[in-house]
């Protein structure tokens with residue numbers, strides 16, 4: 155599927171960052187048919203949520219498994235080989251060359267897509283420097299994107315701020331997936347590189363990941379519907 159063919163509704167990925175499988179299932183029921191794509195990350199996986207990947211896939215939902223793997227290449231390859239059997243659509247790894255190479259090998263010809271996390275959206279230039287990097291966020295994101303593309307990675311996770319530049323680097327062959335999304339007026343929390351849903355789509359993002367603004371909303375379904383309407387409007391729909 156080319157980016158232009160992705161339906162507006164399917165571009166919203168709701169992060170199920172909830173404390174238990176029961177809480178996640180309750181949220182999925184509340185969101186009903188308004189949300190088609192979910193992200194499962196550390197919080198839910200370590201609370202016993204991994205089987206939800208298959209359950210959601212069986213219900214026709216897509217799942218982004220946000221495990222952000224990073225280890226020696228052989229271990230990553232073997233881990234990803236196991237993950238190909240779970241039914242997820244996307245899996246994240248950190249954008250280090252050995253890690254990305256191992257993940258692409260492990261994914262093989264399966265339908266699982268590997269996304270490389272370029273620079274976490276909670277980091278700014280000062281945070282990168284404090285972690286020992288000499289490059290700015292935008293320089294490191296672009297360098298890692300180039301490496302990811304050469305290694306055969308399927309997509310990139312970045313903030314929406316980098317999406318315009320990334321399109322010039324990787325064209326339309328890679329999925330661009332952006333957390334750091336904040337509807338106007340919502341709290342940024344620990345996110346430092348943020349954009350509204352409409353601006354992120356206009357910048358060229360394929361998929362938007364939204365957690366707290368939806369799952370902590372008084373009315374999660376109405377919030378998800380409003381984000382999808384903003385996405386459709388930005389696409390000219």
Ligand SMILES: O=c1ccn([C@@H]2O[C@H](COP(=O)(O)O)[C@@H](O)[C@H]2O)c(=O)[nH]1
Nearest residue numbers: 169195273274275333334363364365366
């Ligand atoms: O760079 C990254 C990579 C992953 N994430 C994840 O996305 C969601 C965002 O949640 P919000 O509540 O909307 O901030 C969360 O699960 C992160 O682990 C990211 O934020 N930035």
